Amino acid sequence: MQPDSEKRPAERLARFAAEALDWPAVREVLRRFVVAPLGQRALDELAPRTSAEARLALERARELHGLLLAEGVEPPLGGASDPRGVLDRAEEFQRTLDGDELAQVTRFxxxxxxxxxxxxxxxxxxxxxxxxxxxxxxxxxxREELEAALDPKGRVRDDASPQLARLRVGIASLEQAITRTLQALLRDRELQRAVAEGHAGRVHRRGGRPVLALRAQYAARVPGIVHDRSQTGETVFVEPEAVVKHANALSEL
Structure with missing residues (x-):
């Protein structure tokens, strides 16, 4: 049997090794050196590796560190945001990416x-x-296909596809028709008396639908669908019947 004096150093070494493998603590020590979102994710996923994997990882680190010491150069990581979040959400909810999300993927x-x-x-x-x-x-x-489809502000171009171009032309046409109809109603003197105080000439949205803010006692003057009321009940938000057809068509695009 080993004497107690020899056991104690071995026990201390074993405890040290166990503490060294406390990965949450290791991650927190390393986190101060991480500057990029991709590095944060890599650190969060850091786990013990096989000896061969660890040797390769250390060799990569030595290569890059040696280059940094010798020439003062680092990999160009500017703009290297992590797109996996938006990609995972798109997959989870079975939806397409919007313009901002596509721009993020393009930057990556x-x-x-x-x-x-x-x-x-x-x-x-x-x-x-x-x-x-x-x-x-x-x-x-x-990357080239995405860049061709996005404008400098990250919005999907009208000409990104023939179908999108047709849809946007249709949307613009319907929105113009709705605006013209509502503005014509707002110019009507009889209707102007029904418009709630402070809302003259204004078109509102409720649930994505175009509505006018009318005094409750005069709302019947404008046939349509009531989408909302003010807290006092004195103002109702009505989608005029004259625009319902166009608004329905717009919501289907």
Whole structure:
């Protein structure tokens, strides 16, 4: 049997090793050095690795650290936001991405391409880090297609597809027809008496529907659908019958 004096150092070493594998604590120590969203996710997913995986990861770190010390250069990670959140939500709810989300994915693809080009130019010096991109598919066509579909503000262009162009023309036409009809109603002198105080000439939205704010006692002068009332009940928000057909068509697009 080992003497107690020999057991104590071994026990202390075992306790130290166990504490060193306290991953939540390790993550918090490393978190102060993480600056990019992708790094935050990688840190959150950090887990013990096999010896071979750990050696490769350490070798990649040594390569990049050596380059930083020798030349003071780092990978171009600007704009490398993490798109997985929007992609996961789109998959979960079975929906398409909106313009802002597509723009976020496009920025990520740009950043990924920048890192790929940066590593490719240093493949001889960073062989293990460069190997991360060996199985990466060619995403340039996807990035170019997204850029062609988005304007500089991240909105989907009207000409992104023939169908979208037709839809937007139809939407604009219906919105113009609704606006013209409502403005004509608001110019009617008889109707002006029914408009609630402080709402003259104004068109409101309730549940996405175009409505006029009318005095409750005069609301019957405007045939239509009541969508809302003020807290006092003195004002009702009516969608005039004259625009219901157009508004229905608009909601279906």
């Amino acid at each position: 693809l740009h950043a990924l391409e920048d890192v790929y080009v940066w590593l490719a130019a240093r493949r001889a010096r960073l062989p293990q880090a460069s190997a991360l991109f060996v199985r990466l598919p060619d995403l340039v066509p996807l």
